[in-house]
Amino acid sequence: MPAIVLVGAQWGDEGKGKATxxxxxxxxHVVKYNGGNNAGHTVVVGDEKYALHLLPSGILTPGCTPVIGNGVVVDLSVLFEEIEGLSARGVDCSRLVVSASAHLITPYHRTLDKVTERFLGSRRIGTTGRGIGPAYADKINRVGLRVQDLFDEKILQQKVEGALEGKNQLLVKVYNRRAITADEVVDELLSYADRLAPMVADTGLVLTRALDAGKTVVFEGGQATLLDVDHGTYPFVTSSNATAGGACTGSGVPPNRIDRVVAVVKAYTTRVGEGPFPTELTDEVGEGLRRAGGEFGTTTGRPRRTGWYDALVARYSARVNGVTDFVLTKLDVLTGYERIPVCVAYEVDGVRHDEMPMTQTDFHHAVPVYEELPGWSEDLSGVRRFEDLPRAAREYVLRLEELSGARISAIGVGPDREEIVVRHDLLEG
Structure with a gap:
């Protein structure tokens, strides 16, 4: 049985829950291997809509074991708020497993994230202010706190005190904020320890044994390819590796155990936060896409920036991730357009680019070169076979497949989890 990496192919919010x-x-098993509660999935089950922020979408699948891997940064207050909310709605969260090596988001991470972003002013990155970046910075600086530290109070106290020595200097002397005491941080973190303890495990070992036993494991990336700290539109990125390679470092499962890479791509393009976006529509057409697609952040509620499909972004994602299959979502949102532009190249200072430009400067100045395809007016929500889609919709999908570097194996035609057209089985290859 396969191990499948599931990634976003654009700037996030592509609908990765649909692929699951x-x-x-x-x-x-469904494994979250990067990020924190700075991104979310909206999953629709029948008449019920679930907004997931930190938990893997597999939490909604009976019998599935959801895993939070070592590459995730965990805000315990958010984790338990989400668990309590789902449990109140009858969702069984008892199978959740959390890596002992996952790093923790603390109150000082959240505070620093917010004040730093405000301090940057016009140079802001567009973070969610949830402490994700500062927690990852501490991880890299080797002063982070891990889940396992909760179970050694002496070590936890020492680590928090050490981390706050420099941070309080920054908060008080640079940002004119009050100092944070080690005791208040330790007390908050320890208040979750007893509830968390039964969930904690060596998740790399758990997943390796599952694969050895022939189980199917899905590694679910948070954020998306162009938000990857190494391969995204830096510096307007997240602080972790959201690409397929991050599945290995963020879970403890080696590369030779990965069988397939499924990338989720929206039938148009959106992004949240700052940074260049070549196909962005800032007019009424863009606002129409936003309304029709419900383009508001699951976690933040922020309106998403919208634009036409960018084939260079998809092709780049296919290359960087080693994509074997695309899942195309929200095709139904494009219903009603007479003509649908697709970006097939960029022009930068009079020079045509058929691949993503090498430098951020060139990408910032990229002007999209469009190819227009015919639209359709039929309702797609009831379609379940590719051949039953309107001809123009089929041709649109086939042209995107041709441009994007990998086959399109499934197509979302509505928000409900049943509203999907499957062309190729993602497990069979």
Whole structure:
């Protein structure tokens, strides 16, 4: 049985939960391997809508084991708030497993994230202010706190005190904020220890044993390819590796265990936060896409920037991630357009680029070169077979497939988890 990496192919919010739905009950483990509660999935089950922020989408699949891997940064207050909210709605969260090596987001991380972003002014990155970046910075600086530290109070106290020595200087002398005491941080963190303890495990070992036993494991990336700290539109990125390579470092499962890489790509393009966006529509057309697609952040509620499909972004994602299959979402949102532009190249200072420009400067100045495809007016929500889509919709999908570097194996035609057209089985290859 396969190990499948599931990634976003654009700037996030592509609908990765839809791809997990395609796999359905055949998935034994779903692993979140990067990010924190700075991104979310909206999953629709029947008449119920679930907004997931930190938990893997597999939490909604009966019998599936959801795993928070070592590459995730965990805000315990958010984790338990989400667990309590789902449990109140009848969702079984008892199978959740959390890596002992996952790093923790603390009150001082959240505070620093917010004041730093405000201090940057016009140079702001567009973070969510949830402490993600500062927590990852501490991880790299080797002064972070891990889940396992909760179970050694003496070590926890020492680590918090050490971390706050420099941070309080910054808060008080640079940002004119009050100092944070080690005791208040330790007390907050320890208040979760007893509830968390039964969930904590060596998740790399758990997942390796699952694969050895023939189980199907899905590695679910938070954020998306162009938000990857190494391969995204830096510096307007997240602080972790959201690409397929991050699945290995963020879970403890080696590369030779990965069988397939499924990238989720929206039938148009959106992004949240600052940074260049060549196909962005700032007019009424863009606002129409936002309204029709419900383009508001699951976690933040922020309106997403919208634009036409960018084939260079998809092709770049296919290359960087080693994509074997695309899942195309929200095709239904494009219903009603007479003509649908698709970006097939960029022009930068009079020079045509058929691949993503090498430098951020060139990408910032990229002007999209469009190819227009015919639109359709039919309702797609009831379609379940590719051949039953309107001809123009089929041609649109096939042209995107031709431009994007990998086959399109499934197509979302509505928000419900059943509203999907499957062309190729993601598990069979």
């Amino acid at each position: 739905d395609v796999l359905g009950s055949r998935v034994d």
